[in-house]
Amino acid sequence: MSIAEPVATIERAPPKREKPGPLEYLRRWPLQAIVGATLIFLYAPLITLMAFSFNTSRRNIVWEGFTLDWYGRAMNDDSLVQAFVNSLTIALICTIVSVILGAMSAVLLWRFRFPGKTALEGSLALPIVVPEICMGVAMLVFFARIFPWPTGMPWPLNLGAITIAHISFSFPFVTTVVRARLASFNRELEEAAKDLGADEWRTFWDVLVPHMMPGLVSGALLAFTLSLDDFVITFFTAGPDTITFPVKVYSMLRFSVTPEVNAASTILIVVTVLFTALGLQLQSQAEKQKPKP
Amino acid sequence: MEQSWRQAKNAFAALGVPPVAWLIFFFMIPLAVVWAYSFGTNAGPTEIDLTGTFANYGRSLQPLYFDIFVKSSIVAGLTTLLCLIVGFPVALAIAFAGPRTKTWLLLLIMLPFWTNLLIRTYALIAVLREQGYVNFTAEWFWNNASGLMTAVGLQPLGDFHPMTLLYNNAAVVIGLVYVHLPFMVLPLYAALDRMDRSLMEASLDLGAGHLRTIWSVVVPLAAPGIASGVLITFIPALGAYLTPDLLGGTDSQMIANVIERQFKRANDWPFGAALSFLLMYLTFIAIAIQAVVQRRGAKVGAA
Numbered sequence: 001m002s003i004a005e006p007v008a009t010i011e012r013a014p015p016k017r018e019k020p021g022p023l024e025y026l027r028r029w030p031l032q033a034i035v036g037a038t039l040i041f042l043y044a045p046l047i048t049l050m051a052f053s054f055n056t057s058r059r060n061i062v063w064e065g066f067t068l069d070w071y072g073r074a075m076n077d078d079s080l081v082q083a084f085v086n087s088l089t090i091a092l093i094c095t096i097v098s099v100i101l102g103a104m105s106a107v108l109l110w111r112f113r114f115p116g117k118t119a120l121e122g123s124l125a126l127p128i129v130v131p132e133i134c135m136g137v138a139m140l141v142f143f144a145r146i147f148p149w150p151t152g153m154p155w156p157l158n159l160g161a162i163t164i165a166h167i168s169f170s171f172p173f174v175t176t177v178v179r180a181r182l183a184s185f186n187r188e189l190e191e192a193a194k195d196l197g198a199d200e201w202r203t204f205w206d207v208l209v210p211h212m213m214p215g216l217v218s219g220a221l222l223a224f225t226l227s228l229d230d231f232v233i234t235f236f237t238a239g240p241d242t243i244t245f246p247v248k249v250y251s252m253l254r255f256s257v258t259p260e261v262n263a264a265s266t267i268l269i270v271v272t273v274l275f276t277a278l279g280l281q282l283q284s285q286a287e288k289q290k291p292k293p
Numbered sequence: 294m295e296q297s298w299r300q301a302k303n304a305f306a307a308l309g310v311p312p313v314a315w316l317i318f319f320f321m322i323p324l325a326v327v328w329a330y331s332f333g334t335n336a337g338p339t340e341i342d343l344t345g346t347f348a349n350y351g352r353s354l355q356p357l358y359f360d361i362f363v364k365s366s367i368v369a370g371l372t373t374l375l376c377l378i379v380g381f382p383v384a385l386a387i388a389f390a391g392p393r394t395k396t397w398l399l400l401l402i403m404l405p406f407w408t409n410l411l412i413r414t415y416a417l418i419a420v421l422r423e424q425g426y427v428n429f430t431a432e433w434f435w436n437n438a439s440g441l442m443t444a445v446g447l448q449p450l451g452d453f454h455p456m457t458l459l460y461n462n463a464a465v466v467i468g469l470v471y472v473h474l475p476f477m478v479l480p481l482y483a484a485l486d487r488m489d490r491s492l493m494e495a496s497l498d499l500g501a502g503h504l505r506t507i508w509s510v511v512v513p514l515a516a517p518g519i520a521s522g523v524l525i526t527f528i529p530a531l532g533a534y535l536t537p538d539l540l541g542g543t544d545s546q547m548i549a550n551v552i553e554r555q556f557k558r559a560n561d562w563p564f565g566a567a568l569s570f571l572l573m574y575l576t577f578i579a580i581a582i583q584a585v586v587q588r589r590g591a592k593v594g595a596a
Contacts, residue, residue, distance in 0.1 A: 023389050123320075146326060172316075
């Protein structure tokens with residue numbers, strides 16, 4: 001057996017009939033069945049939802065024919081479009097601010113020794129672990145009693161309360177991601193830059209930021225999806241004129257379930273998947289651009 | 294080597310002040326206010342007197358509300374268990390797949406995680422309701438079985454009655470598993486992927502079967518990953534709002550739904566605040582238990 005082993009590893013593509021190797025669990029049928037069933041479980045509802053957005057029947061039950069009507073209706077529903085634009089705007093601002101705050105706190109924790117460091121690390125972990133509902137009510141109380149966001153502000157300033165709430169729960173995630181990335185930074189590079197005459201600011205921009213880039217990109221991606229995805233916290237901070245897409249879909253669901261909701265959801269799924277794909281692409285590019293030692 | 298903050302006070306302040314100020318002003322203060330309100334009493338429609346009373350916490354422990362805490366913990370625990378049972382083999386299969394398959398499978402597991410939670414829950418409704426696919430499939434099998442029984446000369450099964458799969462506790466658990474499965478698979482995969490495979494090979498070479506190897510070698514080695522998967526699934530499941538709200542019936546309320554009602558419809562903020570903080574303490578207890586388990590696991594691993 002021990003003589004046969006190396007031969008088996010050299011063989012790149014074993015013939016199909018060969019018995020699966022001892023650790024090739026994916027080639028054993030019970031596991032294949034479980035993985036297959038799990039994927040069906042995860043995807044069947046979503047695919048059904050998307051498929052029925054193209055169905056002519058009003059009831060989401062039997063397939064009757066292909067139509068784009070529901071998309072037309074969703075596009076002409078002003079409040080739905082407004083909610084969609086609001087969601088994207090909030091997500092964009094939230095991403096920018098979260099990446100800045102997250103990068104700052106990550107560099108702070110990575111670079112310095114200071115009293116209260118553990119306390120700060122703990123506090124930054126809090127928004128990640130605190131249940132959404134608790135954070136939602138905290139934001140509700142805060143914006144109702146302590147810091148009322150002025151009403152009647154022009155768009156997009158009227159979205160301030162929601163955006164602030166989103167940044168509060170997103171930026172600690174960015175901190176975590178960027179900090180993990182910084183752990184692989186060679187501090188000697190920074191010293192070298194300084195020895196060669198770069199000042200603090202220049203070193204930061206030309207040496208540290210390029211190294212952080214993959215972390216910043218995945219942090220941005222995370223912040224964007226977290227913001228776009230959030231329902232509970234937004235539900236508690238949204239006012240009558242400041243509806244986001246999930247809150248709007250929620251109220252549509254309560255009211256009646258039509259394929260229009262399916263169409264709107266499909267658009268959101270496609271937008272999210274596209275952004276994620278773009279983000280992953282940017283991330284792998286940023287990793288490739290890493291200067292060779 | 295980390296620098297002392299005194300060596301570069303300006304850079305330290307420039308980096309530290311904005312995030313710390315944000316965290317204090319837009320996170321700590323809101324939570325502190327809720328905490329303070331949990332010791333208050335309603336003095337009017339919008340006024341709350343901070344009387345320092347424990348009455349709100351006392352009320353939370355009454356059977357009506359205490360039962361909801363117990364029930365939420367059971368539902369979250371069951372969800373976590375089911376996620377673990379389904380997620381472990383999936384993570385195992387992914388960890389031992391070829392590099393290309395592995396990337397694809399991981400992407401497939403993560404993709405729903407990037408999809409909106411509300412939309413995923415809504416999608417599940419269409420599948421589970423009385424005129425949904427699960428019932429259609431069941432009806433098809435039922436009718437075929439019925440036809441088969443008539444063919445062999447037995448009594449037919451009678452009419453098919455659709456199963457009520459929505460608006461009950463089972464629907465909430467299914468929904469929570471559906472939503473949280475990726476949370477479980479990813480940490481499990483991470484733990485299984487960095488495991489030393491030679492130990493498994495040794496176990497198999499020495500004559501243990503696959504199940505025995507998994508149970509006595511893989512599970513102990515992956516214990517830290519299992520512990521973090523359990524935690525990362527249990528915490529959001531415990532505080533879930535949307536799933537019980539959309540998929541549950543009148544008796545499937547979880548803590549989050551009760552909290553929401555206090556803040557929105559019942560307008561009893563002090564009581565809602567007390568419930569929120571109890572939920573938060575439960576979360577912290579879960580984290581503390583996990584930390585202890587993790588530390589014990591590390592000690593066993595080192596010994």
